[in-house]
Amino acid sequence: MIPLRKRVAFVIRGGRIIDPANNVDRTADLFVQRGKIVGIGTAPEDFSADAEIDARDRIVCPGLVELGARLREPGQEHKATIESETRAAAAGGITTLCCPPDTDPVIDTPAVVELIRQRADQAGFSRVVTLGALTQGLCGERLSEAAALQQAGCCGFSNALRPMTNAQVQRRAFEYAASFGATVFVHAEDHWLANGGCAHEGAIATRMGLPAIPAAAETAAVARDLALVEQTGVRAHFCRLSTARAIQMVARARYDGLPVTADVAIPHLFLTDMDIVGFNAQCHVRPPLRTAHDRDALRAGLARGTLSAICADHQPHEADAKLAPFPSTAPGISGLDTLLSLALRLIDENLLTLTEVIERLTIGPASILGLEAQGIGSLSVGKRADIAVIDPGHPWRVAPETLHSAGRNTPFLGWELKGRVTHTFVGGKLVFQRDG
Numbered sequence: 455m456i457p458l459r460k461r462v463a464f465v466i467r468g469g470r471i472i473d474p475a476n477n478v479d480r481t482a483d484l485f486v487q488r489g490k491i492v493g494i495g496t497a498p499e500d501f502s503a504d505a506e507i508d509a510r511d512r513i514v515c516p517g518l519v520e521l522g523a524r525l526r527e528p529g530q531e532h533k534a535t536i537e538s539e540t541r542a543a544a545a546g547g548i549t550t551l552c553c554p555p556d557t558d559p560v561i562d563t564p565a566v567v568e569l570i571r572q573r574a575d576q577a578g579f580s581r582v583v584t585l586g587a588l589t590q591g592l593c594g595e596r597l598s599e600a601a602a603l604q605q606a607g608c609c610g611f612s613n614a615l616r617p618m619t620n621a622q623v624q625r626r627a628f629e630y631a632a633s634f635g636a637t638v639f640v641h642a643e644d645h646w647l648a649n650g651g652c653a654h655e656g657a658i659a660t661r662m663g664l665p666a667i668p669a670a671a672e673t674a675a676v677a678r679d680l681a682l683v684e685q686t687g688v689r690a691h692f693c694r695l696s697t698a699r700a701i702q703m704v705a706r707a708r709y710d711g712l713p714v715t716a717d718v719a720i721p722h723l724f725l726t727d728m729d730i731v732g733f734n735a736q737c738h739v740r741p742p743l744r745t746a747h748d749r750d751a752l753r754a755g756l757a758r759g760t761l762s763a764i765c766a767d768h769q770p771h772e773a774d775a776k777l778a779p780f781p782s783t784a785p786g787i788s789g790l791d792t793l794l795s796l797a798l799r800l801i802d803e804n805l806l807t808l809t810e811v812i813e814r815l816t817i818g819p820a821s822i823l824g825l826e827a828q829g830i831g832s833l834s835v836g837k838r839a840d841i842a843v844i845d846p847g848h849p850w851r852v853a854p855e856t857l858h859s860a861g862r863n864t865p866f867l868g869w870e871l872k873g874r875v876t877h878t879f880v881g882g883k884l885v886f887q888r889d890g
Contacts, residue, residue: 455505456884459578462504463487469509473516474813475832484514486839489882493835507877509843515812516831517549517840519819521717522693523768527573529558534770534860540579542790542858544886547842547875549580550830552823555587556614562587562598564606579885583823585612585639588627594618597627601634609823610637617645625682632688639691640679647671652781654727654742665781667742669697676700680707683714691822692716694767696741698751705760715822718752719767720796721787725865735776735783736865753805763819766793770861788861792852795871843877850874
């Protein structure tokens, strides 16, 4: 028996170890001591285990890395807290979470970075890294002290979903980030084309009388941002792409050698604008759910590697936030609980292999955040032991009582899924163990 959140030496016996970062896929024992992985297959001579875990018929993989988790603290603790959401992350096998800068106060000073780090350390369930604000207060006018934020620990910079005053400010922000090798995280949406819309511009939104967001709101922004990337040389990551044309543009840019990456939010791989019929506010997301053609293009882009990470785009809300008329409801889905199981479903649908799924959830996002050198996203010997043990065939039903997040706002309620985490380790400490 391994005590919770205590660092002991242990061995995980007989699991199928999948570590895409090191091209490992084999059944073997994994040995952990002093918070680090000390051996795979063979234990060091001086190793002595305090405990063992039987992982036969289970997958042993790196802890998952989530690129976009709004933890609601500081500023919106009535929705969720760092403790509640990192606890939910641990239950989903997620050991590293990236918090966007649109907290309250905004992450535009080292003090806010340190506050979030301290709260996460106090909770002790998952590691939290931060993105710094690209502009002061995310107002899109004056550049933030990005170099100081990077020194404080920020993994990159973003203006979240807030617009820049003009493209010149964005160019200067990109130039500044490029000057010290930082990555900018871009939410490609033209604020003026989006025009306060809440659904994809098409037949469904027209029939329902909803203010709509055209696909051009995304593609125009992607075109502008790619031009600025080419001009400035900055490394850029496109967050939560949703349209077929945007995938083509990013694929071409990568082919041409531009330093760009992109991810997809997992609801966009399963849902379309048809799912908002009936004014289902649980499907109110930003960017909006697009057409079946767009969804299929996202899937194809994921399979080809144009999209190098799968993201939960976690946004927990209190129940009242989804009870207003559709345009007035808060956008976003609580996604930490369902991320792994939905991703595993892509295997059954012959889109990805198991190794590819693990890659898009571990080393893919870790590399985007620049964390691979720390061993995050891999099971490298000598690196920190962030580990998830998964029972891939475990069936479960998405219901309020089976969710760990403080947010119950998900369109997947009632879905029958497979795959549950049995153990999660962060730095060699057991932070989650499933009963039964």
